[in-house]
Amino acid sequence: MVWKVGVWRVVDEADRVQWEMLPGVGVGPLKFGMSHNEAAAAIADVLSPLTTRGGYGSPVESAEFSLVGAAIAPAVTAYYDVGRLACVAVNALRGPQVTLDGLRLVGRVPSELEDAFAEYTSTNGHDLRYSQHADPGSETLGLVLRTQRAGDVVLSRPVLVASTWAERCCDLSEGCIPTEEWSAS
Numbered sequence: 337m338v339w340k341v342g343v344w345r346v347v348d349e350a351d352r353v354q355w356e357m358l359p360g361v362g363v364g365p366l367k368f369g370m371s372h373n374e375a376a377a378a379i380a381d382v383l384s385p386l387t388t389r390g391g392y393g394s395p396v397e398s399a400e401f402s403l404v405g406a407a408i409a410p411a412v413t414a415y416y417d418v419g420r421l422a423c424v425a426v427n428a429l430r431g432p433q434v435t436l437d438g439l440r441l442v443g444r445v446p447s448e449l450e451d452a453f454a455e456y457t458s459t460n461g462h463d464l465r466y467s468q469h470a471d472p473g474s475e476t477l478g479l480v481l482r483t484q485r486a487g488d489v490v491l492s493r494p495v496l497v498a499s500t501w502a503e504r505c506c507d508l509s510e511g512c513i514p515t516e517e518w519s520a521s
Contacts, residue, residue: 344487346429346443353382353403353432357441359477360499363424363434366414368498370421372399375414382432386410398514403430415514422498425517428484428491436477441494446483449492453481465506469518478502480513484520493520 355364362368365378376385376399383401387410397419400410411431415423426434426442434441439456441449450472457464462476473480478501484493497505501512508518 344429346486346491347403349433349443352442355432355434357434357436357479357494357496359436359479360502362421363426363496364432366412366421366424368421368500371419372397372414372416372421375399375421376401379412383411398516413517413520415517417498417501417512422501423495423513423517425482425495425520426493428493429486431493434494434496436479441479441481442492443486444492446481446490446492449481467506467518468508471506473506475502475505478505480506482517482520 357363360368366375370378379401382404384404386400386402388399389397397416399414401412401414402409403411409430411427413425414421426432428443431442436456439452453472454464457474462474465473465475467473467480471480471482478497478499480495482493482495483490495513495517497513504511505513
C-alpha cells in the first residue's frame with residue numbers, strides 16, 4: 337500500500353496497522369529489550385527506518401519509523417536505553433492503532449479516551465496518574481496518553497514503556513521518558 341501523507345492528514349482508522357499492547361512486554365511485534373536491528377526487522381513489513389539519534393555515549397538513543405511508502409513522516413518513535421528498546425511512542429496521525437484489551441489508544445479525542453481509560457484502570461486494578469501536562473497514564477501499565485496536534489484538533493498519542501521505565505513514567509522531571517518526547521506535538 338502506498339501512503340500519501342500531508343502535514344495534517346490523519347490515516348483512516350480502517351487503514352491503520354493493528355497492534356495489541358502487552359503491558360511491560362511490548363506493542364505489536366516490538367518487544368521491550370530488543371536491539372534496534374531486531375526492532376527494525378520485526379516491523380520491516382509495515383514500517384521502515386526514517387531517522388536515528390543519540391549514540392556515541394548518549395544514555396538514550398531514538399529511531400523514527402515511517403509507514404512503508406511514506407518516508408517523510410514518522411509513524412512510531414522508538415527509544416533505546418543502553419541499546420535496548422525501552423519506549424515506543426505512536427504517532428496520532430499515522431501510527432498503528434494500538435489496543436489495550438480492546439481499548440483503542442491512538443488518534444482519539446483525548447477527553448473521550450481519558451474517560452474510557454479511567455474506567456479501564458479502575459475496573460482492572462491499575463493506578464491512574466497524571467503528568468504535569470495533565471496527560472493520564474499508569475505506572476502499572478507503563479503507559480502515558482499524550483496528545484498531538486492534527487491541524488485544528490488534538491488526538492491521542494500513546495507512549496508505552498518497559499517495566500524498567502514504568503516507575504514515574506508520568507513524571508516529566510523524574511521519569512525516564514526522554515525530554516524530547518514530552519515536547520513532541
